Amino acid sequence: MATLTKSGIIDEIVLNTGLSRKEASDGVETFIEIIKETLEKKEPVSISGFGKWKVREKTARRGRNPKTAEEIVISPRTVVTFSLSNVLRSKLSGKEEEQ
């Protein structure tokens, strides 16, 4: 099935809030920007019932180019990880229907 993108989310906002398409679009961009700025400051973003974005520092490690089999050192880096909330996990794995 089709991928949900920004434009699909904007459609839903227009439908649900009565805001204009322009306002909805600005809102989505601002929503994204706030989350990015927070993560840039290394602060986690935690949305109850949805999940949590966190910043993790990864140390250098050895790796291999899968094409050439050449050994390389993967530099240390800062990455964003997401963990699903338990509520959403249960909803998506259909546990709710079983209980």
Place this chain on the structure above:
Amino acid sequence: MNKSELIEELSMRMALHPKKAESMVNTILNSMVKAMKDNRRVEIRGFGSFVMRDYKPYIGRNPKSGEKIQVKEKTLPFFKSGKDMRDRVNVGG
């Protein structure tokens, strides 16, 4: 940052009534959850994407009691950060 702080910040930056900002945030999140339930991928440019991954069933154990439990197959979203997000978080990397 939690959800209410995010709503407050959005309301401030957009000069939008807090109720409208709340409804906007809820709509964004609900539309993503709805897509995930339908096994659809979510892709937000510059932010990241949620790809639905299939997990096979396996025999797990209750870590407290040691009791064996059958864990059913499931499909869960996996988040992959987008390029702009990656670059901004990984400064100097």
